[in-house]
Amino acid sequence: MQNRYNYFxxxxxxxxxxxxxxxxxxxxxxxxxxxxxxISGEEIPYVFQIVIDKTTDELEPYDAKVSKTIEAIVERFFCKVENSLIYVCSGDNTKAKQRHQIFDRWYKKSEYQDIVMKIDNIITIATNNKNIQKLYTSFMFHKNNPVYEKLMTIYGRIEEVLSKDI
Amino acid sequence: MNKKPISKKNILKAVAKIATDKEMVRSYVKGKTSLKTLAQKGIKFAKPV
Known part of the structure; x- marks a missing residue:
């Protein structure tokens, strides 16, 4: 029996x-x-943000096939080695951190972790009303991405610049 | 990479947009926001798979 759901x-x-x-x-x-x-001032294509959610707010009992289905989608995404992915958890800090950890757990259990790299950055920003918000971010790219060094430099620059004067 | 320095303010704005875009998309997935509204905010859906 398939360990994931069919998606379309x-x-x-x-x-x-x-x-x-x-x-x-x-x-x-x-x-x-x-x-x-x-940030770089040049055209950097094939960078996407992934957003995953249910259509309702109702809580669902744990279902291992959900993460496996998402894993399958992400794995297929990286069939194109130029693709890279940003995943962000924000909002309530406790929930954001938990979602970030769940995403990390999915990655570490995935079959693509040997070929897809993941870097995490927790970015602290001040919102319009001067509140401090933490963004738990992850950046994923294929190890054969021809511009991975440039991408890593840009991603690292985000945290580096924002961490000044905070 | 272009060596022209980019201001902290613009990076902050770009990063904040990542978060707000995500929340808008989540709102769309739950049926609370229309695709038209997302498009007006400059959010572009892709089909990379």
Missing amino acids: FDNSTSTYTFATKNGFLYRVVFIIDETFST
Whole structure:
């Protein structure tokens, strides 16, 4: 028996979608990220942010197939070695940290961790109302990405610049 | 890489956008925000898989 769910690209919502045995619908979204282009001042293509969520706020019982399905989507994403991925957890710091740790756990259990590198950065920023917010970020890229050194430099620069004068 | 320095303010703005984009997309996934609104905010969906 397959250890994950079948997913498909839903053209009506522009999301990768799968349904679980408990009747929950998950959407995986890739959005084009221009942060690296903005920071470096040059066009850096194939950088995406991944957003994963259920269509409802209802709590779902633990289902191991969910992470396996997401793993399959991410693995397929990295079939194109030029692709790179940003994952961000923000909002309530406790929940953000927990989600960040769950994502890390998925990565460490995945079959692609030998070929896909993951770097984490916790970035502290001040919001409009002067509150301090922590962004738990992860950046993933294929080890054969032809520009991985440039990407790592840019990603590292984010934390380096923002950590000054905080 | 372009050696022209980029201001901390612009990096902060770019990073903050990552977080707000994510929250907007989550809101869309839960049916609370339309795709049109996301597009107006400059959020571009991709199909890389």
